Amino acid sequence: MLRALLLLPLLGALLVAVLPSRRPEVIRMASLAVSAAALCFALVLAFLFDPTQPGQQFFETRPWNPRVGSSFALGLDGISLPMVVLAALLCFVAMLVSTTIRSSAKFYFSLMLVLEAAMLGVFMARDWSLFYVFWELTLIPLFFLIDRMGGSNRHRAALNFVLYTLGGSVFMLVALLLLYDAAPGHSFAMGDMAEGGRGLPLATQLLIFAGLFIGFGVKMPVFPLHGWLPLAHVEAPSPISILLSGALLKMGSYGLIRASETLPGAMLAVKDGLATLALVSLVYGSVLAWRQTDLKRMVAYSSVAHMGVVLLGIATLNVTGLGGAVFQMTAHGLAAALLFLLVGALYERTHTRELGEIGGLLGRAPRLTFLLALALLSAAGLPGGAGFIAELHVLIGGFERWGGWVALLSLAVIVSAAYALRVVGRLCLGGEPHATSLPDLNRSEFVAASVLAIGIVAAGVYPAPLIALSAASVREIARLFGA
Numbered sequence: 387m388l389r390a391l392l393l394l395p396l397l398g399a400l401l402v403a404v405l406p407s408r409r410p411e412v413i414r415m416a417s418l419a420v421s422a423a424a425l426c427f428a429l430v431l432a433f434l435f436d437p438t439q440p441g442q443q444f445f446e447t448r449p450w451n452p453r454v455g456s457s458f459a460l461g462l463d464g465i466s467l468p469m470v471v472l473a474a475l476l477c478f479v480a481m482l483v484s485t486t487i488r489s490s491a492k493f494y495f496s497l498m499l500v501l502e503a504a505m506l507g508v509f510m511a512r513d514w515s516l517f518y519v520f521w522e523l524t525l526i527p528l529f530f531l532i533d534r535m536g537g538s539n540r541h542r543a544a545l546n547f548v549l550y551t552l553g554g555s556v557f558m559l560v561a562l563l564l565l566y567d568a569a570p571g572h573s574f575a576m577g578d579m580a581e582g583g584r585g586l587p588l589a590t591q592l593l594i595f596a597g598l599f600i601g602f603g604v605k606m607p608v609f610p611l612h613g614w615l616p617l618a619h620v621e622a623p624s625p626i627s628i629l630l631s632g633a634l635l636k637m638g639s640y641g642l643i644r645a646s647e648t649l650p651g652a653m654l655a656v657k658d659g660l661a662t663l664a665l666v667s668l669v670y671g672s673v674l675a676w677r678q679t680d681l682k683r684m685v686a687y688s689s690v691a692h693m694g695v696v697l698l699g700i701a702t703l704n705v706t707g708l709g710g711a712v713f714q715m716t717a718h719g720l721a722a723a724l725l726f727l728l729v730g731a732l733y734e735r736t737h738t739r740e741l742g743e744i745g746g747l748l749g750r751a752p753r754l755t756f757l758l759a760l761a762l763l764s765a766a767g768l769p770g771g772a773g774f775i776a777e778l779h780v781l782i783g784g785f786e787r788w789g790g791w792v793a794l795l796s797l798a799v800i801v802s803a804a805y806a807l808r809v810v811g812r813l814c815l816g817g818e819p820h821a822t823s824l825p826d827l828n829r830s831e832f833v834a835a836s837v838l839a840i841g842i843v844a845a846g847v848y849p850a851p852l853i854a855l856s857a858a859s860v861r862e863i864a865r866l867f868g869a
Contacts, residue, residue: 387444388461388510389446389460390427391424391506392506392510394420394423394424394503395421395499395502395503398416398417399496399499399500399503401416402417402495403496407491410487414485414495417499420499421474421499421502424474424502425474427474428471431462432467437854437855437858442462442512443461443463444460444462445460445461446459450513454515454574455569455571455574455575455578456573456574457513457516457575459575460510465856465863466510467855468855468856469509469636469716470506472633472715473502473509474502475841476628476629477501480628482834483625483731484623484625485830487535494535497531498531500527501524505629505633507519508524509637512575512576514562514565514575517576517641518562525548528626529544530544531622531626532547533545536622536626539617540622543620543622546614550604550613551604551605554604557597557598557600558597558598558601558602559601560597561594561596561601562579562598568583568586569581576648584648588652591649591652591655592655595653599642599645603638604638606639606693607635607638608667608690608694608697609663609690609694615690616687618686619631619682619683624727624731627682627726627730628722628727631689631722631723632718632726635689639711643708643711647866650867653867654703657701657787658701658788660697660701661702661787661791664695665694665791665792665794665795667690668694668695668698669801670690671687671689671691672801672802675687675690675802678741678805679741680739680741681729681739681809682726683739684741684805685726688722688765688805689718689722692721692722693718695710695718695776695780696714699776701787702786703864703867704787704864704867705860705864706782707779707780708783709779709783709853709856709857710779710780710781710782710783711776711780712860713779713849713852713856714777716845717772717775717842717845720772720842721761721765721773721838725761725762727831727835728754735751741812742812747814751824751826753826753827755814757836757839759810760843761838762809762810763806763807763810766807767799767802770843771843772841772843774846775845777795
């Protein structure tokens, strides 16, 4: 079943490649149909998944390179399944809002489908060599999508993104090779490498963990490994920003959770340092987001802060904090995707992203105004939104571990609320209208934005199903640390 889900976008990319270039709408509809089928497949897997079982489900494996012990192994647990559904949903949303892609449509949509397959592969892989292949595969479509379809500074943004990620991947590869050498079965299977990693001396675990953290920290991103993020978001087309912030960043935090399973001794030793780094990322990202006047850059820096919440939740090493981290990965994916979708729609209508140049949206574009306010306030942790539930869990888990130091999380939330309310007040309520007429969201944009908004509100009002989905897997990880 997982192999079928993985092959579906790849087969869709081949289908798009043979369609006539002069029919961009046909190409888009075919790509949309493939991404919708992948989303339906992911939802069926979620329906069939047993949340009471902490282990891998739908597991399948085939020998890949027996001489080095690598295999094509796929599986899902309560940590990876929400990410698979999120990635499939955001790819569908990105396809749905790519209505302005006319020239190079075949190039654009085929690469989008390859990117979807690579992201799904990262979350489903149960072999570290396969994980690494899919991890690197995401770079190829993203580089060309930013470099060919981005803004005026797109070449620099694409190069920065690739160099940062490749630099981190080198450290990750060396760390994985050291783990492979310690695995009892000399294989890249995650279970086998985890068994070997847990038996290593603490100094060796710390060395390997450092390499993995650099690779995953670049992608999350955490301070000070975030330098590629603002430029890439500003220059990338809005549908690419939806995937970049909504799903690609979660690959880093997902990998870090897998690393903590593999090297629990190192994780216990560095948990306080990771918490410090998370709090710095929280405050730093929130303050820089507050200072921005470019809306896309503001959302990019806010992602640094929100992924700091994820890092803090992982560092707690207890059930509440880890559950909050997994919940925040989903909550931020939905909120960031909605923000980038609406900022992109606003830019297409006004041809500017400067906060001081846009105003008076209320009354002229009510649907865009309402959804933009909802996305901003939800990202700031408004009760009733998914972000509030996630931050509450991380706050409680952090208080259990460190006590009053987690008050810095509250400081970051206050700063987030400040810039969210400023943007809502400036764009929606005050200021002179940018133009006498401003088209509201079209049908595709409104459907895509509504799907994300419903997900945010549903997860905030009734979070129990999403929490239960990952609860057994989270308890199993927390048990490694005595929690």
